[in-house]
Amino acid sequence: MNKRDTMLSLIHGTASPEYMPAAFFLHFDNAYHQGQAAIEKHLEFFRFTDMDFVKIQYEQPFPASTPIRKPEDWAHAPLCSEEFFEAPIHVVEGLVKSAKSDALVIVTLYSPFMWAAHLADITNHLKENPEAAKKGLEIMTENVLTLVRRCKRAGVDGFYASSQGGEAFRLHDTNIFQEYIKPTDLVVWDALSSCSFNILHICDYEGAYDNLTPFLDYPGHVVNSSLKIGDQTLTPKDASHLFGRPFMGGMERKGVLATGNSQSIHQAVTDVLAQAPEQFILAADCTVPSDTPWENLRIAIETAHQHRKH
DSSP, X not given: OOHHHXXXXXXXXXXXXXXXXXXXXXXXXXXXXXXXXXXXXXXXXXXXXXXXXXXXXXXXXXXXXXXXXXXXXXXXXXXXXXXXXXXXXXXXXXXXXXXXXXXXXXEXXXXXXXXXXXXXXXXXXXXXXXXXHHHHHHHHHHHHHHHHHHHHHHTOOEEEEEEOSOOTTTOSOHHHIIIIIHHHHHHHHHHHTTSSOOEEEEOOSSOOBSOOGGGTXXXXXXEEOOSEETTEXXXXXXXXXXXXXXXXXXXXXXXXXXXXXXXXXXXXXXHHHTTOOSSEEEEESSOOOTTSOHHHHHHXXXXXXXXXXX
């Protein structure tokens, strides 16, 4: 099987992959955010690391906005046309053309809440006046759906859909997440339902979670998250069992991947795989630092690929 068939067999349970799949992601320098340079850099990274699918970073600047200083200002948040996404769609089209025959091609998708957080202080606005701030989340949802439609027309296999807003530090009233943030996530997920391969990413880039229960009914063929939840550390098997589907992760983005040598990386991966379920993808808990040596990631992926061949 090629990489594409391997990943599809993993999520459909038709057969256990012959090797343990693996993938890591990082942001490239600004010079590689758009155009042919972005296409070539993604392909270079994919081929050098030997990762098992192509994940396209979303590097489009967020839309310019009139100042949003209070919850009521969200009524005037920017609504993006399809033309706004021309630059990232050009990259998507190039990578679909170059890589889709051999590997799944998926796109990073930030949630409506994450879009809003790039424009203004949506967290405090939701605390102050959630009904007014809700308008901003609705507009951001439309923007995300427009991007999804364009990506699907370009031929992507699916999305790496990130969710934030439920972190322990963010909203002490968990009802705000349930009533205002989660519904926008699920509207987006409904639009992803026809895709072949979607990853639910519970993003802890800004802060940790003390509970994953709100995400258990989110769709997604695979779940990617940190294993540190509150004062508990899950194993990959625990996480897979919790969500009832394959888990992707096991490695800390700022740990041995970023700073270790070949021996320490090999040992760390081996330790993770010893606690991994049958249907598993070795990865980090989130995007690794941009200065992480590519060679380190290749060593981790090679170790995973060799795991079942011994």
